[in-house]
Amino acid sequence: KQEVTQIPAALSVPEGENLVLNCSFTDSAIYNLQWFRQDPGKGLTSLLLIQSSQREQTSGRLNASLDKSSGRSTLYIAASQPGDSATYLCAVRAPGNQFYFGTGTSLTVIP
Amino acid sequence: EAGVAQSPRYKIIEKRQSVAFWCNPISGHATLYWYQQILGQGPKLLIQFQNNGVVDDSQLPKDRFSAERLKGVDSTLKIQPAKLEDSAVYLCASSLSVTRNEAFFGQGTRLTVV
Numbered sequence: 001k002q003e004v005t006q007i008p009a010a011l012s013v014p015e016g017e018n019l020v021l022n023c024s025f026t027d028s029a030i031y032n033l034q035w036f037r038q039d040p041g042k043g044l045t046s047l048l049l050i051q052s053s054q055r056e057q058t059s060g061r062l063n064a065s066l067d068k069s070s071g072r073s074t075l076y077i078a079a080s081q082p083g084d085s086a087t088y089l090c091a092v093r094a095p096g097n098q099f100y101f102g103t104g105t106s107l108t109v110i111p
Numbered sequence: 112e113a114g115v116a117q118s119p120r121y122k123i124i125e126k127r128q129s130v131a132f133w134c135n136p137i138s139g140h141a142t143l144y145w146y147q148q149i150l151g152q153g154p155k156l157l158i159q160f161q162n163n164g165v166v167d168d169s170q171l172p173k174d175r176f177s178a179e180r181l182k183g184v185d186s187t188l189k190i191q192p193a194k195l196e197d198s199a200v201y202l203c204a205s206s207l208s209v210t211r212n213e214a215f216f217g218q219g220t221r222l223t224v225v
């Protein structure tokens with residue numbers, strides 16, 4: 001069964017710093033990997049989707065990479081802002097069209 | 112493009128009562144998911160529909176939870192009777208049928224069982 005792990009569980013950084021969030025998964029047979037943002041009490045907002053054949057995707061200050069063979073993905077946030085404070089979740093899409101989620105990284109950007 | 116709609120946003124019930132949640136997916140999305148997210152944890156899949164058929168309900172506690180997807184569009188998730196440990200956010204998501212597409216989530220329903 002697919003297991004998804006996110007490290008660290010929580011991260012606190014000063015504003016302006018670049019940071020990396022990590023996601024690892026145990027089964028490399030995935031269709032894609034999606035990074036989400038979740039604000040307190042809210043649903044999930046899709047940030048980036050990387051197909052299994054891709055190595056990375058970029059959107060604004062966000063860059064996500066995927067190394068399927070080693071079961072790893074990273075989300076890079078450049079020049080962090082207080083508005084980036086949220087929980088970041090990664091999810092892999094497995095055969096059968098199911099999503100497996102990690103437990104998330106809670107990010108706090110200090111002004 | 113309208114997103115995934117869920118209602119209600121919040122619900123507080125006593126244990127052993129019943130509750131129902133509603134989800135309207137993005138138009139044209141054949142796949143619909145219900146997830147349970149307990150505080151501090153990642154979402155856990157409860158049930159997955161493809162059109163109006165169930166694809167995966169292996170983690171749905173079928174003694175108390177039920178779900179249906181009428182005509183392959185809207186879906187309802189019901190809990191009867193509720194337990195304290197059912198307190199969580201219930202998230203609905205949808206995607207196009209092919210596996211390479213993004214999933215889009217609703218705002219969720221926060222359930223508190225007292």
